[in-house]
Amino acid sequence: MKSAGRKPTPSPPAWANRFLEWYCNPELLDEIQGDVLELYYREAAVSKRKADWKFIWNVIRFCRWKNIRKRKQQKYFNSTGMLQNIFKVAVRNFFRQPGHSLLNIAGLAVSFTAAVIIGLWIMHETSFDTFHHKPDQIFKVMSHVNANGTLETYGSARANINLEAIPEITEKAVVITGSRWPNELCFRPEDKPHECIYLFGIFSEKTFFSMFSFPVLKGDKNPLASPGNIAISESMAYKLYGNEDPLGKTIKIDDHFPVTIASIFQDVPVNSSLQFDFVLPTEVFARMRGLPPDFFSRDFLPVYFKTNTSITPGALTEKLNEPSILTDDLKKDKVSYSAFPFIKSRLHGEFVNGISSGGRIQYVNLFRIVAIMVVAMAVINFVNLSTARAANRSKEIGIRKVTGAQRLSIVMQFMGESFMIVAVALVLSVISAQLLLPYFSLLTNEPLSIGLLNISVISWIWVFLVLVTIAAGLYPAVIMSAFQPAQVLKGTITTRHSGAQQLRKVLLVVQVAVSLGIVIFTGVLFQQLSFIQKKNLGLDSENILHIEPTHKLLLQYDAFKNELLAHPQIKQVTATNADPVNLAIQTTGVSWPGMPDGMNAPFKLLGGNFEMAETFGLTLLEGRMFGSQPKDTLRIEVVVSESAVKRMNLEEPIGAPIRIGNPECTIIGVIKDFHTANLKQEQLPVILYPHDLLQCSRLYVKYAPGTTAEAFALIESVYKKYEPAFTMKYHFIDEAFDKMYKTERTASIMLVFFTLLSLVITTIGVVGLVTYNVLKRRKEISIKRVLGATSFQILRMLSTEFILLIAVAALAGLPLAWYSTTQWLSGYAYRIQMPWWIFGVALAGITLITLTMIAIQGFKTIRTSPAETLRNE
Amino acid sequence: MKGSYIGELEELVLLTVGILYPDAYGVAVMDELERQADRRLNISAIHAVLTRLEEKGMLKSSMSEPTEERGGRRKRIFTLTAAGKRAIEEAQALRAQMFNQIPKVAFQFKIVG
Structure with missing residues (x-):
């Protein structure tokens, strides 16, 4: 049909012409294109530019529903038969390579389980207090x-x-x-x-x-x-x-x-x-x-x-x-x-300098990101494994196309297969999530308010199913449906899709980078938590039992105390009005001689009886502690921490008169600083003062190390003697300490799971790509072997590419890991130095895993005789 | 859309196709309309009208041989069908009949009062 004239005619913009040919119904193309061209040549004789514009305009004007190419209505006379066939083929393919299919499903199911649980947790966390009428008011x-x-x-x-x-x-x-x-x-x-x-x-x-x-x-x-x-x-x-x-x-x-x-x-x-x-x-x-x-x-x-x-x-x-x-x-x-x-x-709930600075939301967001990453990694694996297998299906696709399948129906077929696998994985993950939820609630210490049968959860799961199916299935489906039947059936085409290969490399890089990030973050978090645990708080928190006294018990305090101290296991008894580990009483109403005008410095206050400093192992630096009897003075005696002395700028602290609110006090001793809050906060200066025993809300009993059980039984029996009407309420003081880091601890345990998960998924991804690469280069390897290459040389050849990929991943992942961990650590006033060795260990670990996988797969090929691989040539 | 009623543009196009016989195709109809009735229309609009008239059964069409001035594309040549001819005649007759019913006085354009 292309019998265009030989004379040098101007030609219309090619893209517009191509656009016309693309959209136009082939039956109408001739007349429409003819008319448009005729007008174009006529106009072009006057002005080429004007003609071009007019041509484009006409092409656009012709683009209307009536002229648009319509897909031929497929008439499936045996559509159920075809569907059955497609289903059967999918099932057969599933069982042809059960290991591969299970790997695929397992990878998806594990990550979906994590995503479902995290999703429920996030919905639970964000649903707080929304049940009130007009909660935003x-x-x-x-x-x-x-x-x-x-x-x-x-x-x-x-x-x-x-x-x-x-x-x-x-x-x-x-x-x-x-x-x-x-x-x-x-x-x-x-x-x-x-x-x-x-x-x-x-x-x-x-x-x-x-x-x-x-x-x-x-x-x-x-x-x-x-x-x-x-x-x-x-x-x-x-x-x-x-x-x-x-x-x-x-x-x-x-x-x-x-x-x-x-x-x-x-x-x-x-x-x-x-x-x-x-x-x-x-x-x-x-x-x-x-x-x-x-x-x-x-x-x-x-x-x-x-x-x-x-x-x-x-x-x-x-x-x-x-x-x-x-x-x-x-x-x-x-x-x-x-x-x-x-x-x-x-x-x-957290405030920094009067501005809401987050709180739990940081962990909600962290896990939101982690869950998305884990699912993305599993989807990447699915894409990688599916495209690697494309060659196996090429003949089937060729036959289907030859017998009249359209590209769209092949895309739908493979999408359907992906859908089935994703759906199976999702069902498995919902079941395992249901089974795991009780353990998860143990971990978070509270039940979730939202179950799996909640309407919005179910609809979210549907949305998730559809999105993941599209994400996981579309690319393999497009790749596979693009096979040319003639080439495929002749057997000339293998999986030489350079685009697909590039993509899979990119995906692997993303996976490795994400794993590196998660591993490093978890490592740093653990370092910080163990730092917190080991940090010398300046205060003894071990082997101390905290009892909540009743009024009656406080009235008999001395008798109670003496009876306890009669036993060798009991070392000390004291009473306070607040928790020294997490001291909540804070005031800015302290004044001292020489205080600058308008200064409003915060101090923490701890009231108790005279034994408290000893019980908690506070170190006296100067002066003395409270005596059992207050000295004969009108002023209240107080003991302050060294940072309080610094804050007040006192040269001679002992004997200095200060005021806490109105009451006048005298400093009688200085103690070493100790932490009175979690390590996220700066240490504040502390003032200890003697407190009326009857107003104390806490009794602390210190017992000899290693006698916890005996001491506990003893304390309980003595308690029962003095307060028979009440059950003893008690806590171990180090529990109170741990409670302050509950969120961090929960987060760290969850992160460990995610770390393992991401490593498993990355390993699956590496295995997939290695297997594929080795398979593809089987002949090359065999020939090299015949020509005398050693196993080591071959393994080195196989590894080079992966080492490069890991290097790229490290370039992307390490700075991100550094940034996020620095951000997280900056929330702690007392924190570790950035542990660089964790970065090295993580990188080395991932490299080692990859190389091991390469070695395993490589040896498989190396061990088979080259004659076998090369025989069919 | 289908039926014996035709609009004003459709009537004009039908007439043009008649005039151009046996060479009525898209661009020719467009040119003729512009020349005779001073109506400038986009070529896609002409196509739309021609297709519509064909669907109504007032035009029939056949493909011509390819010509060089059109880059080797063929033309779709339209000719009037009997129904098409009747449609113009009816339109013509209706106008004449209605025109004749206008009282003469109405044509005496004088300044009244």
């Missing part, structure tokens, strides 16, 4: 204290904060939470009055149940309106009263104050950041602690509020800092308020 008031230039953030505000001044705020509630007395109380079941069930609760105001969505099932809808009421959860009601109706019954708080059960509320969901079994009015809190009725106007307590419109936290913060709310005395103490969205309290 609930806020918490945070207060920031300017301590020498940096802002210290506290999750509390003055309890009587005047929130009525802001018209958008409709409700306000103080919610007092905590993990010890008075939030943890002993309740006695009705039929067993000598038993003691410890349950956690909160104290709040009458707006509590209308502000938060904790549905009241029975009884008064607003139980906190009366100070003599208590609201309890369903399960608590069952524990205490069985199936009886508990409404109207009386409970004695601390065996002392009676309160009436006014209502029963639904058990608090797992994904609530407020966890409690009972709610008491704040008046009870005041009574229990012996606080004066006006404590609301002085004390800082957690304050929540709800707005009636959606308003940004920024705008609310501005309003909170107006003088009608932030009173002058607070301003003088350099306090400022901010509004923090309640919904963020789970994942964004």
Whole structure:
């Protein structure tokens, strides 16, 4: 048909012409192209440029539905038969190379399992507090204290904060939470009055149940309106009263104050950041602690509020800092308020210099990335293994094409096969995820709020299935369906797809880089955690049992102590008002002689009786510790840490008069610094002071090393003697220490799994590519062998390419690993030096694994006789 | 779309195809329309109308021999069918009939009042 004229005619833009030929229905092409060309030549005689434009314009104008090439409607007369055939072929192929297929499915299933579990965990973490009505309109008031230039953030505000001044705020509630007395109380079941069930609760105001969505099932809808009421959860009601109706019954708080059960509320969901079994009015809190009725106007307590419109936290913060709310005395103490969205309290709970700096969300994001990477790596393997096998299927594809299969139907066939494999892997992984979830909950120490049968989980799994099928199946399907039947059937074509080969190399590089990254990150994390564990805290945390005393026990403290100390296993007994390992009491209200004006330095306070320094093994540097009897002075004696001396810039610390708030104190001793918080935070100066024994909330008993069991039995029996009505509540102090790094520890265990997983997947990928390479070069290897190459030379030849790939992967992976670990480590005030050896070990390890795989595969080929490989030539 | 009703452009194209007999194809129809009726239309629009008229059964078509001025492409030559001829005649008659019913007075363009 191409009988174009010989005279030098101008020609229209080739691409436009090609575009026309591509889209145009072949039946209409002749007339349309003819007309367009005729007009073009006519115009081109005048102006070529104008003609070109007009040509393009016409081509575009002709591109309408009527003229577009349509795929011929396939008429499958025996479509079910064909489907059966395709299915049968897929199954046969699966079993023809069972090892390969299982490798493929196993790789996918393992990574999907990880992804499913992580997915559930992420959904659980992000679902926190979303069950409340309009959760984005609930806020918490945070207060920031300017301590020498940096802002210290506290999750509390003055309890009587005047929130009525802001018209958008409709409700306000103080919610007092905590993990010890008075939030943890002993309740006695009705039929067993000598038993003691410890349950956690909160104290709040009458707006509590209308502000938060904790549905009241029975009884008064607003139980906190009366100070003599208590609201309890369903399960608590069952524990205490069985199936009886508990409404109207009386409970004695601390065996002392009676309160009436006014209502029963639904058990608090797992994904609530407020966890409690009972709610008491704040008046009870005041009574229990012996606080004066006006404590609301002085004390800082957690304050929540709800707005009636959606308003940004920024705008609310501005309003909170107006003088009608932030009173002058607070301003003088350099306090400022901010509004923090309640919904963020789970994942964004950390503050640095007054600004929300993340928190758990960092780990959520870390695992989100890790899960995506692991799935991506498994998908890469699938693509690699499938394309490596393409040659085996080439004849089948050729026959299918010859007998009239269109490319699209072959693509669909291979997509279908991928779909089946991915679906099988996914089903396996969902089953194993279900089986593993209980162990996972053990690891995270809390049950997940979302199960696999949740609607959104199921729909996510479907989306995942489709996406992964497309990602894993499309490329192999396109590659395989592109075979030319004539070439394939003649047997001339092998898998000489240079594009496919390049891609597989790139994919392997990505895999190796990711594995390197994960391995290094995990290694650094472990180094840091063991650093934390071994770090000298300046405080003895081993062999100390922490007991929660009752009021009665504290009254008999001396007798209790003396009886314990009579036994050789018991070394020391002391009482404090706070946890020295995780010291929460902090103040900026310390003043000393020569303090610069307006300075607001933070100090930690620890109150206790005179033995505390000895029990915790604090080292005295100067002066003396507290005596058993206070010296005859009006001033309170305090012991300070060396950094406190430095902070106060005292030349002669002993005897220096300081003030903590109003009370006047004298420094009588200086001790070495010790860590009072987790190592993410800078050490703060500490002041120890003698505290009224009856106000102490913790007893610590130090016992001789190696006598844990005996000492424990002893302590329990002595406790029972002095406080028969209560079960002893105890903790080991190093547990409290470990608790501070719970997230890190959980993360590290999970990361170890991921490290192994990524290594396994990378190994599978390496094996796949090595096998393929060796297979492809079988003849080359045989010829070289015939010509006298040694095994070593051949292995070296096979390895060169992989060494190069690993080098490229290292170039990409190591800087990323360095960056992410530096970022993570920078969250710790006390951290290890970057352990470079981990980088080396990881790189060497991966190289070693690869070389081993090459050696194994290479020897297989080397061992077969060259004659066998070369015979068919 | 199919039916005996034809639009104004379709009527013009039918007439043009008649005039150009036996050489009516896309570009020729376009040129003729421009010359006679001063209607500038894109070639793709002409094609669309011609196809539509063929679907309505008013035109029939056959492919010509390839010619050099068209880069060796063939033309689709359109000719009127009986139905096509009847359609123009009906349109013509309808116009004449309606035109004749206009009272003479309506044509006396004077300034009224």
